[in-house]
Amino acid sequence: MFYREAGQYKTSYAADMAIFPILQDRIGIAVILAIAYVAMPLFGSEFFISTVMIPMLVFSLAAIGLNILTGYTGLISLGTGAFMGVGAYACYKLTTIFPGVNIIVWIVASGFVSAAVGVLFGLPSLRIKGFYLAVATLAAQFFLQWCFVRIPWLYNYNASGAIEVPQRTLFGVPITGANATAEVRYFVLLVIVVVLTWFASNLVHGRAGRSWMAVRDMDIAAELMGIKLLPTKLLAFAVSSFYAGVAGAVMMFLWYGGGEANDAFNINQSFLILFMVIIGGLGSLIGSFFGAAFISMLPTVLKFGLPAIGIPLAGATAEHLTFLTVGTLIIFFLIVEPHGLARLWQIGKQKLRIWPFPY
Amino acid sequence: MSAIEARETRLHLTTGAWAWLAVIAALLLFVAASMAGMVDPRSIPYLVIVDPFVQMAQAPDLFVQTIWEGLVSGVLYALIALGFVLIFKASGVFNFAQGIMVVFSALTLVGLHEMGVPAPLALLLAIFVMFVLAVVVERVVLRPLVNQPDIILFMATFGITYFLIGFGELIFGGNPKQMITDQLYLPKGAIDLKILGGFVSLQKIDIAAALIAAVMIALLAFFFQKTRIGRALRAVADSHKAALSVGISLNQIWVIVWFTAGIVALVTGIMWGARSDVSFALSTIALKALPVLILGGFTSVPGAIVGGLIIGIGEKVGEFYWGPLVGGGIESWLAYFIALGFLMFRPQGLFGEKIIERI
Numbered sequence: 048m049f050y051r052e053a054g055q056y057k058t059s060y061a062a063d064m065a066i067f068p069i070l071q072d073r074i075g076i077a078v079i080l081a082i083a084y085v086a087m088p089l090f091g092s093e094f095f096i097s098t099v100m101i102p103m104l105v106f107s108l109a110a111i112g113l114n115i116l117t118g119y120t121g122l123i124s125l126g127t128g129a130f131m132g133v134g135a136y137a138c139y140k141l142t143t144i145f146p147g148v149n150i151i152v153w154i155v156a157s158g159f160v161s162a163a164v165g166v167l168f169g170l171p172s173l174r175i176k177g178f179y180l181a182v183a184t185l186a187a188q189f190f191l192q193w194c195f196v197r198i199p200w201l202y203n204y205n206a207s208g209a210i211e212v213p214q215r216t217l218f219g220v221p222i223t224g225a226n227a228t229a230e231v232r233y234f235v236l237l238v239i240v241v242v243l244t245w246f247a248s249n250l251v252h253g254r255a256g257r258s259w260m261a262v263r264d265m266d267i268a269a270e271l272m273g274i275k276l277l278p279t280k281l282l283a284f285a286v287s288s289f290y291a292g293v294a295g296a297v298m299m300f301l302w303y304g305g306g307e308a309n310d311a312f313n314i315n316q317s318f319l320i321l322f323m324v325i326i327g328g329l330g331s332l333i334g335s336f337f338g339a340a341f342i343s344m345l346p347t348v349l350k351f352g353l354p355a356i357g358i359p360l361a362g363a364t365a366e367h368l369t370f371l372t373v374g375t376l377i378i379f380f381l382i383v384e385p386h387g388l389a390r391l392w393q394i395g396k397q398k399l400r401i402w403p404f405p406y
Numbered sequence: 407m408s409a410i411e412a413r414e415t416r417l418h419l420t421t422g423a424w425a426w427l428a429v430i431a432a433l434l435l436f437v438a439a440s441m442a443g444m445v446d447p448r449s450i451p452y453l454v455i456v457d458p459f460v461q462m463a464q465a466p467d468l469f470v471q472t473i474w475e476g477l478v479s480g481v482l483y484a485l486i487a488l489g490f491v492l493i494f495k496a497s498g499v500f501n502f503a504q505g506i507m508v509v510f511s512a513l514t515l516v517g518l519h520e521m522g523v524p525a526p527l528a529l530l531l532a533i534f535v536m537f538v539l540a541v542v543v544e545r546v547v548l549r550p551l552v553n554q555p556d557i558i559l560f561m562a563t564f565g566i567t568y569f570l571i572g573f574g575e576l577i578f579g580g581n582p583k584q585m586i587t588d589q590l591y592l593p594k595g596a597i598d599l600k601i602l603g604g605f606v607s608l609q610k611i612d613i614a615a616a617l618i619a620a621v622m623i624a625l626l627a628f629f630f631q632k633t634r635i636g637r638a639l640r641a642v643a644d645s646h647k648a649a650l651s652v653g654i655s656l657n658q659i660w661v662i663v664w665f666t667a668g669i670v671a672l673v674t675g676i677m678w679g680a681r682s683d684v685s686f687a688l689s690t691i692a693l694k695a696l697p698v699l700i701l702g703g704f705t706s707v708p709g710a711i712v713g714g715l716i717i718g719i720g721e722k723v724g725e726f727y728w729g730p731l732v733g734g735g736i737e738s739w740l741a742y743f744i745a746l747g748f749l750m751f752r753p754q755g756l757f758g759e760k761i762i763e764r765i
Contacts, residue, residue: 171746178500197732325558369572378547381551
């Protein structure tokens with residue numbers, strides 16, 4: 048009744064190709080953006096923003112990156128964590144070598160460094176396919192992780208062996224380092240995420256995205272249709288690693304505020320992001336957000352939610368129960384909706400379209 | 407078409423062969439030059455190409471010891487890979503949980519023994535637990551997810567992994583445990599062999615592991631080739647539909663095959679647990695079974711064994727002779743690069759079925 052596109056005529060090609068062709072979608076996205084930009088910093092508590100919103104946004108970015116590779120191009124990667132690490136270390140090196148340049152510039156630039164590394168490790172993808180490629184990307188994961196620990200130049204020979212995030216300002220306001228408030232960091236992060244999501248949306252709906260999807264559905268057929276496989280797959284690796292790199296940089300600089308690579312960019316991180324992509328929905332940008340929100344909030348919800356409904360938890364037991372629950376939920380979700388939360392969203396929209404009539 | 411294709415193939419091979427010949431000639435030239443004393447022994451090419459082999463020749467006992475260590479870990483990798491191949495062949499599931507099943511089964515055995523169950527009974531109970539696990543996995547995970555894309559099933563085994571970690575730690579505790587080697591009549595201590603002008607020390611448990619692995623592989627081969635169930639398993643591996651049409655129950659086969667993989671996991675867990683502690687930290691080592699798999703091919707039992715030995719020996723020799731050049735610790739990624747190297751020439755692994763793609 049309320050969500051209906053009937054009567055919304057498109058009179059130009061531009062209108063027909065718009066990202067949000069339906070008026071209600073445009074209103075919805077405006078409301079979401081208004082909440083994210085205005086209501087959240089105004090009404091959200093410091094705790095909520097720093098433990099729920101910031102991780103969610105960082106993971107969304109990483110999940111979009113992996114979704115471009117796995118969901119849109121059909122190349123499974125288990126090295127996302129390492130590519131995030133490349134971004135974080137590149138950003139750290141760049142901002143310590145050139146402290147005068149704005150940190151936002153370096154966050155974006157570190158994405159390009161990560162993209163270059165991603166292309167390098169994407170080269171075998173032309174010859175190796177499917178799960179063989181997935182295992183091959185583990186080579187990137189373990190090799191890069193080894194580099195992060197064994198090459199002291201990367202962490203500026205710090206005694207701690209970790210990234211120590213310096214204070215950087217934007218318009219005179221500190222946005223990284225110990226003095227940056229959660230609201231400011233959230234705001235910067237939100238701008239980056241919105242811009243990059245908009246960019247990704249245009250990319251996957253354009254020529255590049257279409258050739259990715261053709262390659263995903265059947266690469267030999269795509270090749271016969273004139274899509275060059277190597278540039279297409281490498282572009283997917285590059286864009287995906289770019290997003291992962293930016294996600295890693297913002298993770299270190301705007302969320303963790305420093306830390307060690309083996310904790311932040313290990314193999315479990317790669318798996319976690321793959322969960323997000325699959326639970327959210329392969330080949331769906333909004334699914335990346337759903338998946339990121341679901342997986343990143345789950346431990347927090349379990350930690351604070353279970354005691355609230357009367358199940359007391361000790362430290363170690365809580366951790367074991369979290370593992371147990373996450374495992375069960377993954378299987379449950381896969382059985383109930385193998386196409387992810389994005390499909391549920393679609394079904395919901397379809398229901399809304401015919402509501403209140405049965406058909 | 408075939409004539410053109412054949413000519414192009416020959417042309418392609420010749421170019422490749424020429425390149426290889428050139429590389430080999432250059433290497434030989436370098437070795438000859440070093441023998442003539444024309445190369446500085448501290449230069450990097452000398453350290454990489456010649457020096458490790460000089461070390462091997464100078465201390466052959468050390469070399470034999472390294473190979474032996476590699477062989478033993480290779481056998482264990484091969485056992486994990488074996489359980490994986492069984493499941494992949496029969497159900498097409500990329501079973502990520504195999505490594506965890508190793509730890510889980512060993513933990514069940516040790517945990518039950520700690521609770522006061524005598525060792526033989528604990529062993530039987532552990533086998534029973536693996537059977538229950540096989541039935542539950544088939545009922546709860548595989549059956550509802552039949553016909554889903556591979557990546558969804560892969561993800562589901564991730565769910566199983568997390569579930570088993572949480573479940574195992576919840577029941578048996580997360581502390582590392584000692585394997586009950588004495589109660590299972592496994593030998594302890596070492597044999598010192600005097601060969602090649604030095605001592606080579608062989609742990610008795612390692613010899614036992616190699617022997618037990620050999621016996622188990624022989625038993626599995628017998629089971630597959632000579633029994634009725636084995637024939638059914640091979641039929642399913644060849645074609646699900648054809649097997650169904652002659653009245654083989656896929657569900658039963660899946661239970662049997664997961665149970666077999668569970669027993670393989672239990673044996674591996676006992677052997678591995680005897681070499682170190684039983685804890686979920688082992689599961690990261692179990693990731694090493696993945697390069698073994700891609701090296702040998704997902705569908706080949708001999709491939710798993712040969713791949714395991716190549717990876718085991720390769721990484722130990724590499725770590726011992728080449729590792730110090732880059733600061734050590736290369737064991738964590740060398741296996742993946744060895745596998746990747748093989749994969750560049752045979753994308754389906756050494757013994758895998760040739761991948762034929764049709765439009």
